Amino acid sequence: xxxxxxxxxxxxxxxxxxxxxxxxxxxxxxxxxxxxxxxxxxxxxxxxxxxxxxxxxxxxxxxxxxxxxxxxxxxxxxxxxxxxxxxxxxxxxxxxxxxxxxxxxxxxxxxxxxxxxxxxxxxxxxxxxxxxxxxxxxxxxxxxxxxxxxxxxxxxxxxxxxxxxxxxxxxxxxxxxxxxxxxxxxxxxxxxxxxxxxxxxxxxxxxxxxxxxxxxxxxxxxxxxxxxxxxxxxxxxxxxxxxxxxxxxxxxxxxxxxxxxxxxxxxxxxxxxxxxxxxxxxxxxxxxxxxxxxxxxxxxxxxxxxxxxxxxxxxxxxxxxxxxxxxxxxxxxxxxxxxxxxxxxxxxxxxxxxxxxxxxxxxxxxxxxxxxxxxxxxxxxxxxxxxxxxxxxxxxxxxxxxxxxxxxxxxxxxxxxxxxxxxxxxxxxxxxxxxxxxxx
Numbered sequence: 522x523x524x525x526x527x528x529x530x531x532x533x534x535x536x537x538x539x540x541x542x543x544x545x546x547x548x549x550x551x552x553x554x555x556x557x558x559x560x561x562x563x564x565x566x567x568x569x570x571x572x573x574x575x576x577x578x579x580x581x582x583x584x585x586x587x588x589x590x591x592x593x594x595x596x597x598x599x600x601x602x603x604x605x606x607x608x609x610x611x612x613x614x615x616x617x618x619x620x621x622x623x624x625x626x627x628x629x630x631x632x633x634x635x636x637x638x639x640x641x642x643x644x645x646x647x648x649x650x651x652x653x654x655x656x657x658x659x660x661x662x663x664x665x666x667x668x669x670x671x672x673x674x675x676x677x678x679x680x681x682x683x684x685x686x687x688x689x690x691x692x693x694x695x696x697x698x699x700x701x702x703x704x705x706x707x708x709x710x711x712x713x714x715x716x717x718x719x720x721x722x723x724x725x726x727x728x729x730x731x732x733x734x735x736x737x738x739x740x741x742x743x744x745x746x747x748x749x750x751x752x753x754x755x756x757x758x759x760x761x762x763x764x765x766x767x768x769x770x771x772x773x774x775x776x777x778x779x780x781x782x783x784x785x786x787x788x789x790x791x792x793x794x795x796x797x798x799x800x801x802x803x804x805x806x807x808x809x810x811x812x813x814x815x816x817x818x819x820x821x822x823x824x825x826x827x828x829x830x831x832x833x834x835x836x837x838x839x840x841x842x843x844x845x846x847x848x849x850x851x852x853x854x855x856x857x858x859x860x861x862x863x864x865x866x867x868x869x870x871x872x873x874x875x876x877x878x879x880x881x882x883x884x885x886x887x888x889x890x891x892x893x894x895x896x897x898x899x900x901x902x903x904x905x906x907x908x909x910x911x912x913x914x915x916x917x918x919x920x921x922x923x924x925x926x927x928x929x930x931x932x933x934x935x936x937x938x939x940x941x942x943x944x945x946x947x948x949x950x951x952x953x954x955x956x957x958x959x960x961x
Contacts, residue, residue: 548599551563561663594656614756621756625892625895628891630817632810651755658751659747661744667739670770675729676734681751682745692740694716771806771807778803779866809873812932816874822892858932876927
């Protein structure tokens, strides 16, 4: 747990945003007293309407949280405040959370764009994973592990939260015998017959005060309750260090999606395509979305390494930490691609990723600039200019692996691209060399 002070913490604006903006966007508010399937019942309303109902409503009655009594209090969740108000800089992300591939990517691309299921504002095509949560005393979130098994951080702007954490090694204890359904509320009367391992769980409790940040590692199940009226900022993200968690989740969920429709395999014209569409609908991305995601980052890192390693001696010395980090990122991407090579479900598709189109896409230029500035902000004193970041893309254009017509259609293609590029880079007189096998 960390204090917000001095860490890019949310600043108090000179005038409250509630007075400056009408907040007419429709958001999803959870009725904390009503369960609907595996989550709380959701109600659509504007933020302004939510705030009015919060101010007009009654305080929930005080009760011992262990009784399992849950007041019917509304909880505004997953408000995409940064996307809705990009010019209203309410806060800056703490520097040690800046290595955020997920939100950098979603600032430039959509995660899933299947024309048969894509909608501009649906959950599958989530615009970003930077949220504001607002809830009265007694509002809460059921037991869960975070989306994609990402990292998350949560900063209390005001109020107090109670967190209960369960380590990944105990995950099986909150599931039923078939590992299909998990406990909804750990403070309810949990059925020993349905969840026989629950009584063996060991929980870690943490009370988060105002101006404090909680970091949640990948795979940790948690349940959260607001002990006071609370407003918090919450980000989900992943990077090189937890890519394996995302791939492992996709693999498990793919197996579940395939098993669920196995009985129609013989009559289905595109069984594998249906599995991948269902995987995207349930998990938020599918195998090919993830392959495209890591490939675009691999290209961005290769371009920047090419630029940095071909620079003058001062550039190399000045950027040595950045070079090491970019090489480490590539090593982890290659390691994940090697795991993906053995997965069932990857069939050769013609139009996964054309490297020439990728390099000429303005969105890729934007991604490169954001990635370059991110590592300079973390590791080096000066941010990259547009021209410097653009040079990273231009200089990588003579790589054999990026020649016109080159395609990445499978994880094996990506591994070959990375290997060829690193060999090319090391052979063409670089002032430094990269050895990925020593890093991951």
